[in-house]
Amino acid sequence: MDIDVAFKKRRSRYDLSKKASVSDQKITAMVQELLKHTPSPYNAQQQRAVVLLSENHDALWEIVLNTLKKETSEKQFEKTKKKIAGFANSYGTILFFNDQPTLERLHEKFPKYKDQFSLWFDQSQGMFQYAVWTRLASLGMGASLQHYNPLIDQAVHDYFEIPSTWKLEAQMPFGIPTELPKDKSFIDIEERFKLKK
Numbered sequence: 001m002d003i004d005v006a007f008k009k010r011r012s013r014y015d016l017s018k019k020a021s022v023s024d025q026k027i028t029a030m031v032q033e034l035l036k037h038t039p040s041p042y043n044a045q046q047q048r049a050v051v052l053l054s055e056n057h058d059a060l061w062e063i064v065l066n067t068l069k070k071e072t073s074e075k076q077f078e079k080t081k082k083k084i085a086g087f088a089n090s091y092g093t094i095l096f097f098n099d100q101p102t103l104e105r106l107h108e109k110f111p112k113y114k115d116q117f118s119l120w121f122d123q124s125q126g127m128f129q130y131a132v133w134t135r136l137a138s139l140g141m142g143a144s145l146q147h148y149n150p151l152i153d154q155a156v157h158d159y160f161e162i163p164s165t166w167k168l169e170a171q172m173p174f175g176i177p178t179e180l181p182k183d184k185s186f187i188d189i190e191e192r193f194k195l196k197k
Contacts, residue, residue, distance in 0.1 A: 006138035010130075011184070013142025016090035016175035021140040024053055030135055031094060038128040041120035044106060047128045048097035048166050056160065060095075060171070061088035063155045064148050071151060087146065091175035095156070096129055097166035125169050136174050142181075143174035 001009070020027065028051055035049050052060050065084045072080055087093070098121050107114045129145060136143050149156075149168040156168060 001138040003134075003138070006134050009137040010134045011137075011142065011181050012144045013177045013181065014086050014144055015177050015179040016086070016142055016173060017178050018089060018091050019176040020091045020174075021176055026139075027051060027053075027092065030139075031132060034128060034131045034135060038124065038131055040124040041117060042106060042110070044102050044121075044124075046099045046102040046121055047125055048099055049128075049132075050095040050097070050160065050162065051092060052095065052160075053092045057090075057092045057173075058088060059159060060093050060156070061085075061173075063159060064152055064171075067148070067152050067155060087144075087173040089175075090173040091141075092173070094132060094172040094174065095160075095162075095168065096125060096170045096172065097162070097168055098125055100165050100167050129170060129172065132172065140176065141174050142177040143172050146171040146173065 022030075031049050031051055035047055038047060040046055061084055064087075065081065068080050068084070069077055103117055103121060106117050110117075133143050133145070147170055149170070153168050156162060157164060157166075162168075
């Protein structure tokens with residue numbers, strides 16, 4: 001798929017099935033390649049990723065559901081349960097992390113920029129997430145970006161044996177969409193863009 005088409009096809013998709021358009025090996029290789037080549041401040045390479053498939057994918061959303069059950073009212077939980085079931089019904093989930101010792105080393109090495117590194121880490125993490133999301137779209141799959149951290153952090157680290165130094169940033173359920181996306185509205189581009197010659 002042409003990259004310009006992939007940019008346009010990348011949307012928040014919640015109508016996902018437990019199907020993928022490519023093999024697990026190709027999904028894994030794709031995430032690894034994007035992890036390797038996504039920019040990071042001072043080439044820190046602090047981004048980390050975990051791909052959850054099959055029972056591990058299901059286990060994540062069970063963790064989310066059980067955690068939210070303790071945090072929401074009974075009435076609100078019925079709505080929440082339906083939403084989480086939609087994520088669980090997707091093919092897999094990618095977990096995105098930042099490595100905290102890398103941040104601390106940069107603080108020590110470049111104290112003048114200490115207050116900026118968290119922002120720069122967030123920016124490079126966003127680039128990584130966007131690259132993965134767009135690549136999934138190019139392969140005919142949909143995804144959405146979820147943020148149940150920090151509520152689920154400890155349970156996720158314990159269950160999946162994630163290094164304690166990896167800070168969970170986002171969760172991306174993905175799979176083949178089951179419906180056409182709704183039309184998206186756009187603010188007039190002239191309100192958002194200027195060209196100065």
